[in-house]
Every structure is written in C-alpha cells, then in structure tokens.
Amino acid sequence: MGESFTVWLHLLAVAVWIGPQIFMFAAALPAIRLIEDREVRVRVMRFVVYRFGYLAWGAMLVIVLTGISQLFQRTDDVVGVFDSDYRYFHIFTTKMALLGLTVLLTAGHTFIVGPRQLRLAEQADPDPAETARLRRASMIISSLALLASLAVLFAGALLANHDYSSQPT
Numbered sequence: 406m407g408e409s410f411t412v413w414l415h416l417l418a419v420a421v422w423i424g425p426q427i428f429m430f431a432a433a434l435p436a437i438r439l440i441e442d443r444e445v446r447v448r449v450m451r452f453v454v455y456r457f458g459y460l461a462w463g464a465m466l467v468i469v470l471t472g473i474s475q476l477f478q479r480t481d482d483v484v485g486v487f488d489s490d491y492r493y494f495h496i497f498t499t500k501m502a503l504l505g506l507t508v509l510l511t512a513g514h515t516f517i518v519g520p521r522q523l524r525l526a527e528q529a530d531p532d533p534a535e536t537a538r539l540r541r542a543s544m545i546i547s548s549l550a551l552l553a554s555l556a557v558l559f560a561g562a563l564l565a566n567h568d569y570s571s572q573p574t
Contacts, residue, residue: 411474418467419558425457426551433457447526454523458515465508492563493570500560503553510550518543 433453440446488494522539525531564570 408475408478411471411478415468415471415475418464418471419561421464422461422468423551423554423558425460426547426554429453429457430547430551443526447523450526451523454519461511462515465511490573491570492572492574495574496560496563496570500557500564503557503560507550507553507557510546510553514543514546514550518546 434450437446437450437453440449518539522536522543525536525539
C-alpha cells in the first residue's frame with residue numbers, strides 16, 4: 406500500500422503542477438490583462454503570481470521527492486531501469502532531462518522575467534518596447550515550460566506501460 410500512496414501523491418503533485426500552468430496560461434493571465442485600472446491589475450497580478458508560485462514550487466518539491474522514492478521502491482520490479490539496452494532507461498533519462506528543462510524554464514520565469522515584468526508594470530510610465538519584449542519572453546518561456554511539463558507527463562505514462570518500456574531497444 407505504501408507504493409500506491411507514493412504513486413498517488415506523485416500524480417496529485419503532477420496535477421497540481423500542470424493544472425495551474427494551463428489555467429494561468431489560458432484563463433487567469435488573459436483575464437487579468439483585461440483589468441483597465443493599472444494599479445488594480447498589478448495588485449491582482451502580484452497576488453495571483455505569488456500564490457501560483459508557492460503552489461507550483463511546493464508541487465515540484467513533492468514531485469521530486471516522490472519520484473526519488475518511487476525509483477527506490479520499484480527498481481527491482483522494472484527491468485532496465487539502469488540498463489541502456491532497454492527502453493525504460495532511455496525514456497527515464499529523457500524524462501529527467503525534460504524535467505530539468507521544465508525546472509530551469511520555470512525558475513527563469515519565476516525569478517527573472519516575472520519580477521522584471523511586475524517591476525515594469527508598477528512604473529508610472531513603463532517603456533512600451535521593454536514591456537513588449539518582456540511579455541514576449543514571458544509567453545515563450547511559459548509556453549515552453551508547459552510543453553516540457555506535458556512531455557514529462559507523457560514520458561511518465563510510457564514508463565508506467567511496462568509492456569512497452571521493459572522491451573529491449
């Protein structure tokens with residue numbers, strides 16, 4: 406039962422990580438941009454972004470910890486975890502590379518691009534060119550992070566299909 410709980414917690418954290426990314430990208434941020442009062446828009450944006458950040462990074466911590474736990478729990482059950490002659494190894498290493506990319510992109514957005522956007526939005530007369538540049542960078546980075554997150558999720562599904570992943574390459 407312990408293994409089932411770890412898998413459940415891992416999947417719950419993945420849902421908490423990816424679900425809000427989709428919501429922020431498709432609904433929250435476009436809706437916030439419609440707020441005409443600049444001060445209200447900035448306050449709402451700051452509140453939503455910080456809450457999202459705590460939720461997302463907390464979920465990522467749980468994902469990493471439960472993923473490590475699962476690796477140790479399931480190593481004996483899965484043929485080819487550390488054997489490069491099996492699909493599992495290649496899928497797993499691709500998944501970890503994509504996860505690393507997701508974390509790097511998200512960190513870049515969370516700690517560099519996002520704060521610059523908020524600071525710029527708080528200025529009385531922000532530079533339109535800089536605003537456009539940062540918004541474009543934000544859209545690109547967050548789109549790539551979301552795509553990488555979805556690819557990690559797909560790789561996880563491939564790993565869970567032992568009929569496929571336990572086959573020799």
